[in-house]
Amino acid sequence: xxxxxxEPVYRRVLDDFGFAEAAxxxxxxxxxxxxxxxxxxxxxxxxxxxxxxxGGADTLAEELAAARQADAVVxxxxxxxxxxxxxxxxDLMVTDLDKNPGTARRLTRENVVVAAHAHGDNAxxxxxxxxxxxxxxxxxxxxxxxxxPTENFGGFTDGDRxxxxxxxxxxxxxxxxGWDFDDTSVGESKRRKLEWAERLLYWxxxxxGDRFAVLDxxxxxxxxxxxxx
Numbered sequence: 001x002x003x004x005x006x007e008p009v010y011r012r013v014l015d016d017f018g019f020a021e022a023a024x025x026x027x028x029x030x031x032x033x034x035x036x037x038x039x040x041x042x043x044x045x046x047x048x049x050x051x052x053x054x055g056g057a058d059t060l061a062e063e064l065a066a067a068r069q070a071d072a073v074v075x076x077x078x079x080x081x082x083x084x085x086x087x088x089x090x091d092l093m094v095t096d097l098d099k100n101p102g103t104a105r106r107l108t109r110e111n112v113v114v115a116a117h118a119h120g121d122n123a124x125x126x127x128x129x130x131x132x133x134x135x136x137x138x139x140x141x142x143x144x145x146x147x148x149p150t151e152n153f154g155g156f157t158d159g160d161r162x163x164x165x166x167x168x169x170x171x172x173x174x175x176x177x178g179w180d181f182d183d184t185s186v187g188e189s190k191r192r193k194l195e196w197a198e199r200l201l202y203w204x205x206x207x208x209g210d211r212f213a214v215l216d217x218x219x220x221x222x223x224x225x226x227x228x229x
Contacts, residue, residue, distance in 0.1 A: 001154035001164060001207075003145050005228075009203070010143060012226040013156055013196065023120025024144035031118035032148035034130045035140040040169070042113050042137070045072045045091050047170035052177055054079040055159045060178025064088060067177055074166050076158040079178050080107065092139075094162040096122055101129040108134040115139040115165055117158070118150070141165070154204075160197040163204055176201075176214035195223075203227045 014021060052070035054060055056078040060067075064086050067073050072091040075083055080093045080103050095104050096117040104114045116138050118126050130138065139151065141161070146152045153168040155161025163174055181198050183190075198215070202222050205212045206229050215222075 001168060003152045006152060006154040007145070008228050009154075009200070009226060013143075016196075016226075017192070019120055021144055023123075024118075024142065027118040027120055027123040027126060028142040028144055028147060028150055030123050030126050031116065031130065031140045031142065032150050034126070034135075035116075035138050035149050036135055037149040038113075038139045038151065039136075043092060043139075043169045046074075046166055048172045049170075050173040050175065051166045051171040052175050053159070053163045053166055054083060055176065055178035055180070056082075057178050057180035057183060059180055061086070063177035066175050070175060072166075072171075074162045076162045078103075080104075082178070092162070092165065094141075094158050094165060096158060097125040097129050098122060101125065105129065105132050108137040111137060113137050113139055115141050115161075117141045117143070117161065119143050139165075154200070156200060157193050157197045160200040160204070163201060167204060167208065174210070174212060176212060179214050181218065198222055199224065199227065203229060 049071035051072045052067040054067055054075045056076055060079055060082050067088050074092045075090045077095050078099050080090055083090050090112055092113045093104055093107050094115045108114050116130055140149055142150045142152050153164045155164035181194050199222055201212055
């Protein structure tokens with residue numbers, strides 16, 4: 001997906017959360033100033049692969065078999081720590097730097113690609129952490145219109161954005177260990193973000209002509225009105 005397709009949904013996200021596009025653009029420009037262009041062949045392992053898009057829910061520890069059996073593994077944020085502790089290799093980490101930037105730093109220095117994301121709330125974190133990464137292994141992503149070396153493949157939360165990135169780089173099949181849309185421990189803002197993650201995965205499966213098992217039994221309850229389908 002490119003920004004032209006993502007933009008109408010992005011504007012619905014802005015409206016829903018009251019985010020400012022200008023703040024996203026300012027964070028984008030900070031990230032762009034710190035990164036060079038990404039060499040796409042570094043994610044060739046995703047092309048044609050069965051990709052496990054691992055979420056950070058507690059259930060991931062019980063669902064590691066799905067990651068081990070996949071051809072490639074994409075970790076959303078703290079999922080990277082659970083996977084590393086279990087000796088499951090990660091091909092890509094997707095993060096907006098809010099929880100475990102140290103893990104992201106180590107992964108780039110171990111030749112693992114990290115999709116470092118900039119948005120209106122994290123410009124300071126981008127300034128602080130991204131210069132400590134190995135730039136050769138940084139894929140700079142944004143949620144607004146991309147500029148310079150930044151990219152926008154769609155997606156909002158780390159988890160659903162990980163699925164959109166995997167899709168862009170040619171994943172043939174997506175599986176979703178470590179996802180919990182009904183996590184009762186999260187606050188109101190996170191709950192609404194999970195609703196968007198669910199909605200966006202529905203959009204992605206529709207675009208792919210696919211059916212993600214993680215959405216089984218949930219589709220009828222998804223508000224698809226913000227989606228261009």
